[in-house]
Amino acid sequence: MPASKFATGLQCKVCGKLYPKSPINFCTDDFGPLEVVYDYAAIRPHVSRAIIESRPRNMWRYRELLPIDGAPTVGPQVGGTPLIRADRLAEAIGVDRLWIKNDAVNFPTLSFKDRVVSVALSKAREFGFKTVGCASTGNLANSVAANAAQAGLEAYVFVPSDLEKAKILGTSVFGAKVVGVTGTYDEVNRLCTQVAFKYNWGFVNINLRPFYAEGSKSMGFEIAEDLGWRFPKHVVCPMAGGSLIGKIHKSFEELYKVGLVAEAPQTKMYGAQAAGCNPITDCVKANRDRHKPVRKPNTICKSLAIGDPADGYFSAQLIKNSGGWAEDVTDDEIVENMLLLARTEGVFAETAGGVTLAVTRKLIEQGRIPRNEEIVICVTGNGLKTQDCVAEAVDRPALIKPALDAFDAIYAGTREPALV
Amino acid sequence: MPASKFATGLQCKVCGKLYPKSPINFCTDDFGPLEVVYDYAAIRPHVSRAIIESRPRNMWRYRELLPIDGAPTVGPQVGGTPLIRADRLAEAIGVDRLWIKNDAVNFPTLSFKDRVVSVALSKAREFGFKTVGCASTGNLANSVAANAAQAGLEAYVFVPSDLEKAKILGTSVFGAKVVGVTGTYDEVNRLCTQVAFKYNWGFVNINLRPFYAEGSKSMGFEIAEDLGWRFPKHVVCPMAGGSLIGKIHKSFEELYKVGLVAEAPQTKMYGAQAAGCNPITDCVKANRDRHKPVRKPNTICKSLAIGDPADGYFSAQLIKNSGGWAEDVTDDEIVENMLLLARTEGVFAETAGGVTLAVTRKLIEQGRIPRNEEIVICVTGNGLKTQDCVAEAVDRPALIKPALDAFDAIYAGTREPALV
Numbered sequence: 001m002p003a004s005k006f007a008t009g010l011q012c013k014v015c016g017k018l019y020p021k022s023p024i025n026f027c028t029d030d031f032g033p034l035e036v037v038y039d040y041a042a043i044r045p046h047v048s049r050a051i052i053e054s055r056p057r058n059m060w061r062y063r064e065l066l067p068i069d070g071a072p073t074v075g076p077q078v079g080g081t082p083l084i085r086a087d088r089l090a091e092a093i094g095v096d097r098l099w100i101k102n103d104a105v106n107f108p109t110l111s112f113k114d115r116v117v118s119v120a121l122s123k124a125r126e127f128g129f130k131t132v133g134c135a136s137t138g139n140l141a142n143s144v145a146a147n148a149a150q151a152g153l154e155a156y157v158f159v160p161s162d163l164e165k166a167k168i169l170g171t172s173v174f175g176a177k178v179v180g181v182t183g184t185y186d187e188v189n190r191l192c193t194q195v196a197f198k199y200n201w202g203f204v205n206i207n208l209r210p211f212y213a214e215g216s217k218s219m220g221f222e223i224a225e226d227l228g229w230r231f232p233k234h235v236v237c238p239m240a241g242g243s244l245i246g247k248i249h250k251s252f253e254e255l256y257k258v259g260l261v262a263e264a265p266q267t268k269m270y271g272a273q274a275a276g277c278n279p280i281t282d283c284v285k286a287n288r289d290r291h292k293p294v295r296k297p298n299t300i301c302k303s304l305a306i307g308d309p310a311d312g313y314f315s316a317q318l319i320k321n322s323g324g325w326a327e328d329v330t331d332d333e334i335v336e337n338m339l340l341l342a343r344t345e346g347v348f349a350e351t352a353g354g355v356t357l358a359v360t361r362k363l364i365e366q367g368r369i370p371r372n373e374e375i376v377i378c379v380t381g382n383g384l385k386t387q388d389c390v391a392e393a394v395d396r397p398a399l400i401k402p403a404l405d406a407f408d409a410i411y412a413g414t415r416e417p418a419l420v
Numbered sequence: 421m422p423a424s425k426f427a428t429g430l431q432c433k434v435c436g437k438l439y440p441k442s443p444i445n446f447c448t449d450d451f452g453p454l455e456v457v458y459d460y461a462a463i464r465p466h467v468s469r470a471i472i473e474s475r476p477r478n479m480w481r482y483r484e485l486l487p488i489d490g491a492p493t494v495g496p497q498v499g500g501t502p503l504i505r506a507d508r509l510a511e512a513i514g515v516d517r518l519w520i521k522n523d524a525v526n527f528p529t530l531s532f533k534d535r536v537v538s539v540a541l542s543k544a545r546e547f548g549f550k551t552v553g554c555a556s557t558g559n560l561a562n563s564v565a566a567n568a569a570q571a572g573l574e575a576y577v578f579v580p581s582d583l584e585k586a587k588i589l590g591t592s593v594f595g596a597k598v599v600g601v602t603g604t605y606d607e608v609n610r611l612c613t614q615v616a617f618k619y620n621w622g623f624v625n626i627n628l629r630p631f632y633a634e635g636s637k638s639m640g641f642e643i644a645e646d647l648g649w650r651f652p653k654h655v656v657c658p659m660a661g662g663s664l665i666g667k668i669h670k671s672f673e674e675l676y677k678v679g680l681v682a683e684a685p686q687t688k689m690y691g692a693q694a695a696g697c698n699p700i701t702d703c704v705k706a707n708r709d710r711h712k713p714v715r716k717p718n719t720i721c722k723s724l725a726i727g728d729p730a731d732g733y734f735s736a737q738l739i740k741n742s743g744g745w746a747e748d749v750t751d752d753e754i755v756e757n758m759l760l761l762a763r764t765e766g767v768f769a770e771t772a773g774g775v776t777l778a779v780t781r782k783l784i785e786q787g788r789i790p791r792n793e794e795i796v797i798c799v800t801g802n803g804l805k806t807q808d809c810v811a812e813a814v815d816r817p818a819l820i821k822p823a824l825d826a827f828d829a830i831y832a833g834t835r836e837p838a839l840v
Contacts, residue, residue, distance in 0.1 A: 057477045057500070077504070080477070082497040082527055088572060107502055107525040108766050110804070150766035152508060161819055161840050168817060168840065169807050175763035178817035179827065180840035187822035194824040199831075343595035346528050346570035384530070384804040387589050397588060397598035399581055402607035404614040407599065411619075420581050420588065420600035 006043050007067035010034040010210050013314065021067070023127050023202060025209040033310065034210045036067040040257045047258055049229055056080075059115055059218035065254055066218070067211045068122045074151045075118025079218050081106050083226040086377075088344040093361050097374045099232065100341075101223050103381070104349050109146045109170065110382035111139035111350075112219055112244065117147045119215035120204035125151065129202030133157060135192040136205075137185050137240060137303045138167030139350075139381050144204055145176035156201065158188050163302060166385045184297060186308045205241075209310075216244045220251025223376055229261050233373040234324070236270040236360045238352040238380055239280050240304040242315030245271055248378070249318055270369070271319050271326035272359035274299035274334065274351075280309055283316040284326035291316060300331045300389045301351035303381060325368045329358035335393050337361070338383060348383035356380075396420055426463050427487035430454040430630050433734065441487070443547050443622060445629040453730065454630045456487040460677045467678055469649055476500075479535055479638035485674055486638070487631050488542045494571045495538025499638050501526050503646040503796075508764040513781050517794040519652065520761075521643050523801070524769050529566045529590065530802035531559035531770075532639055532664065537567045539635035540624035545571065549622030553577060555612035556625075557605050557660060557723045558587030559770075559801050564624055565596035576621065578608050583722060586805045604717060606728045625661075629730075633663045640671025643796055649681050653793040654744070656690040656780045658772040658800055659700050660724045662735030665691055668798070669738055690789065691739050691746035692779035694719035694754065694771075700729055703736040704746035711736060720751045720809045721771035723801060745788045749778040755813050757781070758803060768803035776800075816840055 010019040014032025025034055043064045055061035059079030060072050082102050090098035103112040117140070124132050133156035134144045141157045148155035157171050161180035172178045181188045189206075196203040204212045224231055231252050237245040252265035273281045276299030283291035294307035309315070319326050329337075338354035341347050349357075356377055363369045383390070398417035400406040409415035430439040434452025445454055463484045475481035479499030480492050502522045510518035523532040537560070544552050553576035554564045561577045568575035577591050581600035592598045601608045609626075616623040624632045644651055651672050657665040672685035693701045696719030703711035714727035729735070739746050749757075758774035761767050769777075776797055783789045803810070818837035820826040829835035 077502040080500075084497070088570065102527070105525060105527040105530070107522070109768070110525070110530070110802075146762070146766035146768065148766075149763050150508065159817070161817075165811075166804060166807060169811055169814065170768060170804060172814040172817060173759065173762045173768055173803065173810055174766060175759075178815075178840075179830075180817040180819045181822045182819065183822035191822045191824060191827065195827055198824065198828075339593065339595075342566070342593045343569050346566035346568075346594060348529070348566065348590060348593055382530075382804070383593065384586060384590060384802070387586060390593055391585075391589055394589065394592040395598075397579070397581075397592060397600040399600045399602065402601045402603035402611045404611060404618065407611065407615055408618075410599075420598075 006038050006064050007036050008039050009037055011037045023207040025207055036210050036214050038065065040254070044258045047260060049260060052225070059118070059215070062218055062221045065221070066119055067214050068119060069126055072118060072122045073125050074121035074147050075114060078107055078114045078118045079222065081222065083223060084345060084347070086345050089341065092340060092344050093364060095364060095371045095375060099376045100345060100347060101219060101376055101378050102347055103219065104347060104353065104379050104383070109139070109142040110385070111143065112216065112380040113139040113143040114147070115218050116212045116215035117143040117204055120208045120212035121147050121151055121153065123208055123211040124153070124202035127202060130154060131156065131201040133192065133196065133201050133203045134205050135185065135189040137305060138163050138385065139303055140205065141167060141171040141178070145171040145174035148176060149174040158192050160185055160188055164386055164388065166387065170385065185306050186293070213243045213247055216247035217251035217254065219378065220248035221255065224252060224255050224261060231261065231265040231267045232376040233266070234268050234270065234369050234375045235378065236272055236356055236363070236375065237378045238304055238356045239271045239273050239315055240306045240309065242280050242309040242311035244380070245269055245315050246311060246318050249322065267322065268324040269319050269322040270324045270359070270363055271315060272356045273328045274301040274304055274355050275328040275330050277305045277307060278328035279307060280312050280315055281326035281328040283312065284319050301334055301355050303350060303352050304355060325363060327359045327362045329355055329362060333358040335390055338390055339393060342383070347379060349379045350381035350383050350386040351389050352381055353379040426458050426484050427456050428459050429457055431457045443627040445627055456630050456634050458485065460674070464678045467680060469680060472645070479538070479635070482638055482641045485641070486539055487634050488539060489546055492538060492542045493545050494541035494567050495534060498527055498534045498538045499642065501642065503643060504765060504767070506765050509761065512760060512764050513784060515784060515791045515795060519796045520765060520767060521639060521796055521798050522767055523639065524767060524773065524799050524803065529559070529562040530805070531563065532636065532800040533559040533563040534567070535638050536632045536635035537563040537624055540628045540632035541567050541571055541573065543628055543631040544573070544622035547622060550574060551576065551619070551621045553612065553615070553621050553623045554625050555605065555609040557725060558583050558805065559723055560625065561587060561591040561598070565591040565594035568596060569594040578612050580605055580608055584806055584808065586807065590805065605726050606713070633667055636664045636667035637671035637674065639798065640668035641675065644672060644675050644681060651681065651685045651687045652796040654688050654690065654789050654795045655798065656692055656776055656783070656795065657798045658724055658776045659691045659693050659735055660726045660729065662700050662729040662731035664800070665689055665735050666731060666738050669742065687742065688744040689739050689742040690744045690779070690783055691735060692776045693748045694721040694724055694775050695748040695750050697725045697727060698748035699727060700732050700735055701746035701748040703732065704739050721754055721775050723770060723772050724775060745783060747779045747782045749775060749782060753778040755810055758810055759813060762803070767799060769799045770801035770803050770806040771809050772801055773799040773803070
């Protein structure tokens, strides 16, 4: 059976109404978000651990559980990032068994967004779009621009105009048309919705969103496979729009449904946000039915600064239903934990990585995550994109002449070095 | 037979004198550099394509041809980077078949240096060093710092004080002691030689250099394996100290020696440098016996700015003996080709990538590389580390209000946008 038969259509997450596979992202009845549905019974005989392990180590080894009809034409080598056994960090924060899923080294643009973009742009080509775009807090902009360049698609990328320089440059360098918008991410997103429908362009996180979001599942598939085809007890995940955390959980459920893992997942999912933009963690902690949008996000963690997250409701529900929890942390805690991660495990994550580690520690200290149970932390982006945030917090290098006695003196502490 | 028996010792590249495996890098008779020697006959029965392909996709799948005695304790997941079929770039530069070996996404610090450092620091631990260090033009600094952090080794990293900010920050963030030296790389290197021997520290590119350099072979092993266990006709490689290009060639010879590839390599090797620091390309082009050191390197490509390269002689010899050639390019050509690479293939390489592509084009235009033969370009580092070099060359984003009519106006060209 061709792959095109496995993903059977789209379904409203609110009312369950079915739609054919097409570039739409909400239910015309109740405006609920649409999600790809699969025929798991049809998939089951086509996948086995041996089949998957025999394929190249990238996200497409799980192709039966991704929603494109043909072979991937964009991002054929995305994914396959390391799951790191983080013993030094575990010791530092006082837990027994800790793993880092490191998408800071994802190919090509160093964030988990390459996973969702490779699905979205492969799908965009299947739908016949020639121009693609996105609303982005930065990582998505980089990924859409790079992958569109490689695919020969024209790209329009909309970002808040106060975005980090590295994320703007890391977009325009690929030749994408970058549009800075004087407003919050939510305002950028609303504008993009209008642009997508007026110009009939394929916006990866708007009209292609149901397909796009499925790409995140590959992060979960890889975690489970790398643990030896089993699920961890606790997963801590950063939240911006709130999609990733749900898709990681969905990936575990799917591995169980198609028989790749024998036991149903019991994983507790934990969500991490910055205190300066915490609509989902607030929703969980205050036990609200729906999140309260944050009108003016104020945090150094711009990649998570979505005040009115598209999947806010569903991620909060998932966290509670899984037995997990959510927390948020200050900018100081973010920087402190970026450094801790770098200094214990050699992983230079962007601010969102600092958020996730800081929240993990907070949840451990609160007793919500037991110290003796296995934890996976999701690192989703690279620290080179948010350098200014840590530049002040690290020591400036000593400055010496090229002479051994100059080094001897600063090493022995007999001379105070000048600084670079 | 244990792996420790495969690498049998060190040998002077000039006089052939043998030394035991120890932290030394030059022959006491003639100061020639030392190189690791292997018992290929002993290795041969232990390796096969099937054995290697069954292992995790990282550099250690070629462990029999790497010079550590036990299991790797540093960088166990380094390597396995993509070899990209670059059809859009091939079309742009008018060649038939082009590949990019993309170490800009190498793990953990986004350059090929993670390959050499994982070998050097694993070896440093076997030798019992607790403190490690390096002289670096940037990428090596990042890699030593990150990998030492993960391994719990203390690290001293010496760099020219005018290095790119991103490379300094991307070192100090890992907690390494960074020492900026007011001088060229060659002066930094001489100082480090003194420090290494005075303090008995393991400097990866000084007293550990014979082991360190072997790590580069893994880039060549991966190229050949990903081409289907065969060798390309032409490889273009950036040159700083001149080690990488020789090790890639050595890797091809070794694959032939141990029977993993049936035909001996006929690959022509091409070296790339910046015109502002071109001791090796000048040596080749002027047909000198030895390179003339460049006293004052002057190029935006700081990662290649080694005026007196340790392997200058050997790399020039190799290039000529292989039937290849060498060229150097201006800073403007570097930037132009960084952009071309990004815009055709979605690969954001550092300045050295711009050097390598620009040189490739020059050699094609000179007729030295035929347009109808297979070419592999080695990209060794990430563009996020050298952002300032391209910042001026890319368009500034348009700046608009979050309103559809504002976008319509700039899209239609009826209003000149403000710029971010």
